[in-house]
Amino acid sequence: xxxxxxxxxxxxxxxxxxxxxxxxxxxxxxxxxxxxxxxxxxxxxxxxxxxxxxxxxxxxxxxxxxxxxxxxxxxxxxxxxxxxxxxxxxxxxxxxxxxxxxxxxxxxxxxxxxxxxxxxxxxxxxxxxxxxxxxxxxxxxxxxxxxxxxxxxxxxxxxxxxxxxxxxxxxxxxxxxxxxxxxxxxxxxxxxxxxxxxxxxxxxxxxxxxxxxxxxxxxxxxxxxxxxxxxxxxxxxxxxxxxxxxxxxxxxxxxxxxxxxxxxxxxxxxxxxxxxxxxxxxxxxxxxxxxxxxxxxxxxxxxxxxxxxxxxxxxxxxxxxxxxxxxxxxxxxxxxxxxxxxxxx
Amino acid sequence: xxxxxxxxxxxxxxxxxxxxxxxxxxxxxxxxxxxxxxxxxxxxxxxxxxxxxxxxxxxxxxxxxxxxxxxxxxxxxxxxxxxxxxxxxxxxxxxxxxxxxxxxxxxxxxxxxxxxxxxxxxxxxxxxxxxxxxxxxxxxxxxxxxxxxxxxxxxxxxxxxxxxxxxxxxxxxxxxxxxxxxxxxxxxxxxxxxxxxxxxxxxxxxxxxxxxxxxxxxxxxxxxxxxxxxxxxxxxxxxxxxxxxxxxxxxxxxxxxxxxxxxxxxxxxxxxxxxxxxxxxxxxxxxxxxxxxxxxxxxxxxxxxxxxxxxxxxxxxxxxxxxxxxxxxxxxxxxxxxxxxxxxx
DNA sequence: CTTGTTAATTAAATCAATTTAGCTACTTTT
DNA sequence: AAAAGTAGCTAAATTGATTTAATTAACAAG
Numbered sequence: 001x002x003x004x005x006x007x008x009x010x011x012x013x014x015x016x017x018x019x020x021x022x023x024x025x026x027x028x029x030x031x032x033x034x035x036x037x038x039x040x041x042x043x044x045x046x047x048x049x050x051x052x053x054x055x056x057x058x059x060x061x062x063x064x065x066x067x068x069x070x071x072x073x074x075x076x077x078x079x080x081x082x083x084x085x086x087x088x089x090x091x092x093x094x095x096x097x098x099x100x101x102x103x104x105x106x107x108x109x110x111x112x113x114x115x116x117x118x119x120x121x122x123x124x125x126x127x128x129x130x131x132x133x134x135x136x137x138x139x140x141x142x143x144x145x146x147x148x149x150x151x152x153x154x155x156x157x158x159x160x161x162x163x164x165x166x167x168x169x170x171x172x173x174x175x176x177x178x179x180x181x182x183x184x185x186x187x188x189x190x191x192x193x194x195x196x197x198x199x200x201x202x203x204x205x206x207x208x209x210x211x212x213x214x215x216x217x218x219x220x221x222x223x224x225x226x227x228x229x230x231x232x233x234x235x236x237x238x239x240x241x242x243x244x245x246x247x248x249x250x251x252x253x254x255x256x257x258x259x260x261x262x263x264x265x266x267x268x269x270x271x272x273x274x275x276x277x278x279x280x281x282x283x284x285x286x287x288x289x290x291x292x293x294x295x296x297x298x299x300x301x302x303x304x305x306x307x308x309x310x311x312x313x314x315x316x317x318x319x320x321x322x323x324x325x326x327x328x329x330x331x332x333x334x335x336x337x338x339x340x341x342x343x344x345x
Numbered sequence: 346x347x348x349x350x351x352x353x354x355x356x357x358x359x360x361x362x363x364x365x366x367x368x369x370x371x372x373x374x375x376x377x378x379x380x381x382x383x384x385x386x387x388x389x390x391x392x393x394x395x396x397x398x399x400x401x402x403x404x405x406x407x408x409x410x411x412x413x414x415x416x417x418x419x420x421x422x423x424x425x426x427x428x429x430x431x432x433x434x435x436x437x438x439x440x441x442x443x444x445x446x447x448x449x450x451x452x453x454x455x456x457x458x459x460x461x462x463x464x465x466x467x468x469x470x471x472x473x474x475x476x477x478x479x480x481x482x483x484x485x486x487x488x489x490x491x492x493x494x495x496x497x498x499x500x501x502x503x504x505x506x507x508x509x510x511x512x513x514x515x516x517x518x519x520x521x522x523x524x525x526x527x528x529x530x531x532x533x534x535x536x537x538x539x540x541x542x543x544x545x546x547x548x549x550x551x552x553x554x555x556x557x558x559x560x561x562x563x564x565x566x567x568x569x570x571x572x573x574x575x576x577x578x579x580x581x582x583x584x585x586x587x588x589x590x591x592x593x594x595x596x597x598x599x600x601x602x603x604x605x606x607x608x609x610x611x612x613x614x615x616x617x618x619x620x621x622x623x624x625x626x627x628x629x630x631x632x633x634x635x636x637x638x639x640x641x642x643x644x645x646x647x648x649x650x651x652x653x654x655x656x657x658x659x660x661x662x663x664x665x666x667x668x669x670x671x672x673x674x675x676x677x678x679x680x681x682x683x684x685x686x687x688x689x690x
Numbered sequence: 691c692t693t694g695t696t697a698a699t700t701a702a703a704t705c706a707a708t709t710t711a712g713c714t715a716c717t718t719t720t
Numbered sequence: 721a722a723a724a725g726t727a728g729c730t731a732a733a734t735t736g737a738t739t740t741a742a743t744t745a746a747c748a749a750g
Contacts (some may be wrong), residue, residue, distance in 0.1 A: 007736055018700045023738060034739090035697055057468050058406035059736035062705045069405065069467075078432050080628075083423040087449060099446055099467055104432060121399050122444055131582075260632050283425075287605050287633040352706055363730045368708060379709090380727055404706030407735050694749075701742080710733080719724070 015040075015047045018241040022048075026055065034041075043161040061123060070310055071119035073103045073112060076153070080128070081253055081280050081299070083151070088303020089128070096311050098125075105331040107132045107194065107226055116142060126310040128152055133194035148313035153307055154197045155324075162313060163324040164305045168198045171295045171329035172205025175249050175277045178337055180209070184247040184275055187241045190233070191251040193223040201270055202251050204278070220245070224255070233262040241268065243281060246275060247337070253280035262290060276336040291334030298327050349394040360385075360392045367393075371400065406468060415655055416464035417473040418448045418457060419497070426598055426625050426644070427475070430497070434473070434646020441656050452539065452571055454479040455643025461487060471655040473497050478539035478571075493658035497651055498671075499542045507658060508669040509650045513543045516640045516674035520594050520622045523638060523676055525554070527687035528686040529592040529620055531563040533577070533585045535604055536596040538568040547596050547624070565590070569600070578607040586613065590682065591620060605633060618619075621681040636679030643672050 008026070012019040017040060024034045025044045061067045070093055074082040086102055092102050101119055105112035112135050119127060126148035131139050136156050143149055143161045150162045167332075179187055189206045192199055203221055210219040221242070222236040237259065240248060250256035256278030263270060270276050270290055278285070278294040284291040305325045353371070355437065357364040362385060369379045370389045381535075406412045419427040431447055438445050446464055450457035457480050466474060471493035476484050481501050488494055488506045495507045524532055534551045537544055548566055555564040558640055565588070567581040585593060595601035601623030608615060615621050615635055623630070623639040630637040650670045 009736075019700085019737080020700060020702095020739080027738080029738090035699085037698060040698080054466050055738050056407070057466065058403050058412065058736080059705090061403035062401070062407050063736080063738050065705080076432075077422075077435075078425065078428040080423065080425070080428075083425075083428045086447075087421075087423050090448070094463075098462065102447060103435070118439075118444065121402065123402050151532055257628060257631060259696090263634070283602060283627065283629040284632050285628050286602060287609070289634055294747095317716095324383075353708095354706075364707080365709080365730060366730095368729085369729095372708080374708090380729085382728060385728080401706050404735090405708080405739090408706080408708050410735080692750085695747085697744105697746080699742100699744080701740105703740080704738080706735105708734080711731090713730080714728085715726100716728100717724100717726075720722090 006053045007056065007292045008053075008063075010051055011044060011047050011053055014051065015044050026053075066125050066314075067123040068098050069101060069122065069124045070098050070126050070128065070307075071101045071103065071115075071122070071124040072152075073105055073115050073119070074130045075105050075107050075132055076102045077102050080282055081255065081297070083212065084299045085303050088300050089307055092304050092307040093311075096307065098307075098311070103220075105130070105132050105135075109134045109138060113138050115140075120147065122344050126150070126314045128306050128310055131196070132197060133155055146319055147205060148310055150306055150309045150313065150321070153301065157197070160320070160322050162309045162322045164302055164309060165324065165326050166198065166297050166329055168201030168329075169205040169208070171279070171297075172202045172332040173209055174329060175293075175295055176206060177211035178331055178333060179247045179249070179275060179277060180213055182247075182275065182337060185213075185215045186244055186246040187215065187249060188220040188222065188243075188245045188247070189251060190222050190224065190236065190255050192255070193225050199251055206249065229255070229258045230262065233258050233299045234266065237266065237268075241266075241274065248276050250275060250276070250278045253278060254282075256292070256294070257282060257284050259311045260285075260292075270336050271338050275338070278336075279299050281332075290336050293334040293337035296330040296331055298330070301327055351398045352401065353398075354652060355396055356389060356392050356398055359396065360389050362389065371398075379681050395513060411470050411659075412468040413443050414446060414467065414469045415443050415471050415473065415652075416446045416448065416460075416467070416469040417497075418450055418460050418464070419475045420450050420477055422447050422449045424599065425627055426642070429644045430647050430651075433645050435654055437649050437652040439642070441652065443652075450475070450477050450480075452477045454483060458483050467491065467499070473651050473661045474657055476500060476501055476541070476558045478541060483558075491664055493655055493664070495651055495654045495658065497647070502542070505665070505667050507654045507667045509647055509654060510669065510671050510672050511543065511642050511674055513546030513674075514550040514553070516624070516642075517547045517594075518554055519674060519676040520579050520624075520640055521551060521554035523682055524592045524620060524622060524684070525558055527592075527620065527682060529684055530558075530560045531589055531591040532560065533565040533567065533588075533590045533592070533596045534596060535569065535581065535600050537569050537600070537653070538570050544596055551594065574600070575607065578603050579611065582611065582613075586611075586619065592682070593619060593621050595621070595623045597624060598627045600630050601625075601637070604626060605630075605637075615681050616683050620684045623643070623681075626677075635681050638679040638682035639677055641675040641677045643675070646672055 008022045011022045022044055024036055025041045030036050062180055072089055077086060079081055090100050103115040112132055125236050128150045128155050131151055139156050140159060143159055152164050155163045157164055191203055210216050224232045250259045270273060278292050309323055353364050353367045356367045366381060366391055369381055370386045375381050417434055422428055422431060435445050448460040457477055473495045475498050476496055484501050485504060488504055497509050500508045500510055536548055555561050569577045595604045613619060624635050627644055654668055
């Protein structure tokens with residue numbers, strides 16, 4: 001608790017030994033090379049305890065070149081999806097005695113680059129990054145350095161780097177299967193205009209499914225710009241409905257929230273007028289008048305695996321060994337996709 | 346971008362000067378005590394640029410005893426209220442060249458104590474803490490140390506420390522005035538059983554208002570335990586409704602979300618059957634079938650002021666000078682408090 | 691009794707930056 | 721021309737911990 005002041009030197013003085021011995025004991029380095037008398041070790045530990053010794057991280061870091069610190073850059077830490085992952089990362093990193101710096105890129109490449117600089121400058125031992133639109137080159141350059149790196153949620157094609165990703169194609173297929181089982185054919189996808197691997201894979205899964213079931217002609221992918229979503233949303237949903245779309249799939253939780261808001265404004269009732277499937281959970285859906293069918297991502301596992309990978313990468317000097325972990329999505333069926341409800345009205 | 350390797354020494358070698366000169370120039374220390382020829386300075390800066398010099402934080406930190414790092418411990422970083430504040434803190438701290446460590450206490454004192462230890466150990470220059478239930482003693486001990494400290498959102502009574510708080514009593518009065526204006530008398534408050542200054546002040550404001558308007562006899566404060574809220578919520582709301590409560594005030598956003606969920610389950614329509622006022626905003630309310638009347642807290646200002654205070658505290662050696670900033674709440678009137686709607690049904 | 695071995699310990703270098711005290715050359719003053 | 725002042729620069733100490741190389745003391749082996 002107390003703000004530390006006692007150093008290894010203080011302990012050495014009080015215990016009547018050299019600072020080297022204290023260091024050996026404090027680091028449990030006792031072995032064939034460093035031998036310390038059991039009595040002496042005991043005494044040193046006692047004095048350390050008495051003086052409430054806390055090692056100086058700056059000194060340690062300077063000497064070892066390591067900070068026991070990890071940098072995590074997500075697109076927006078106030079997005080519940082990333083906030084939840086952040087919590088898990090924090091918790092798991094703590095187990096390994098690592099502390100975490102967080103940063104938000106706001107889907108802005110220059111901000112991302114800046115954050116990377118700040119964190120590298122702070123001396124983080126490794127970086128976890130959610131690549132944003134247009135960040136490909138920045139990430140490639142970063143991957144060329146010797147700094148341990150793990151990409152989260154999205155990846156960069158043809159880049160030899162560790163990843164923790166969702167099986168986004170499968171996720172899209174799950175969403176589609178659910179709707180198709182309900183008899184939907186005119187299914188439209190609401191997506192972002194940003195070029196992101198997770199989005200692309202979801203779009204791919206959507207298209208595969210539509211074609212496989214022979215609904216290709218009904219297919220529509222709406223790609224919205226990141227800024228000023230709500231106006232665009234009302235427009236594209238309106239377009240879809242005028243084409244008699246039977247279902248909308250929203251490619252992210254932010255899109256789903258905005259989409260449901262728009263449908264509310266347009267007085268469109270879900271699932272009576274149109275079926276809906278979303279991605280990710282959100283507290284927002286808890287108060288919605290019907291339960292939302294959505295793809296559930298294994299948040300805890302995301303946080304867990306990311307830390308495992310980055311710690312592994314830090315501890316191996318061989319940077320060439322990369323691991324990609326692909327996590328499985330799960331379909332949570334609510335009422336928003338129950339197309340048959342129409343008959344009830 | 347590149348992982349740094351060039352040191353002050355490299356620059357000195359390449360520029361043909363001593364490391365001291367490089368340090369003077371890099372730190373802009375040029376003045377009466379440290380004189381550097383303009384030409385030399387220029388050359389040093391050029392070499393630094395060329396070698397892409399990034400100062401080693403560990404060395405700097407070791408020498409100066411400062412880390413340019415701030416620790417922020419909230420109760421839960423995945424609660425949107427704190428996540429939003431965290432973003433603002435991060436942004437404002439960046440302006441001062443500070444980086445931020447976040448931690449979540451989960452309203453658990455021993456976890457809080459542990460986090461404080463970790464952060465002190467990491468050598469943070471200052472701490473921003475949201476005190477949790479039962480943390481009084483821990484905070485008092487912390488305040489006795491020389492570590493700059495700012496309490497956020499909640500305070501500890503009779504403790505000489507800087508604070509950034511909401512005027513919670515006023516906030517409660519605003520909420521009450523709004524309901525009373527609508528003709529409500531049987532107003533009940535849903536609160537936590539935790540002993541927290543913000544909660545206490547909101548309860549106080551509620552009681553003051555009820556008594557002042559002569560509704561004391563109708564007053565009911567329900568204090569829920571932090572764990573397993575939903576069951577308790579259904580019970581207490583049921584109790585309230587059986588007493589013909591006309592309005593519920595929820596003392597926090599988490600309580601409001603749980604409360605509205607419970608009302609949904611109980612098939613109680615807002616505001617037809619009961620009026621509702623909440624604290625804080627939440628994305629969750631966006632999809633609710635009616636707009637929620639709530640107390641809006643100045644989130645941006647919270648983040649801003651906290652950083653201002655902690656930076657000020659860090660830069661003054663005189664620890665005795667404490668500042669308390671009390672921010673003003675704002676009432677955002679939605680439809681959930683429009684009691685008169687009853688007549689329309 | 692010398693040599694070798696090993697247990698126990700320590701002095702000193704190192705990490706990268708900051709900062710104090712001091713040292714040259716000049717220039718200015720008297 | 722001696723004294724004083726100053727511009728420009730540098731050597732070296734310092735920060736706290738880690739780690740290498742060296743040292744001492746004790747004991748066993750030859």
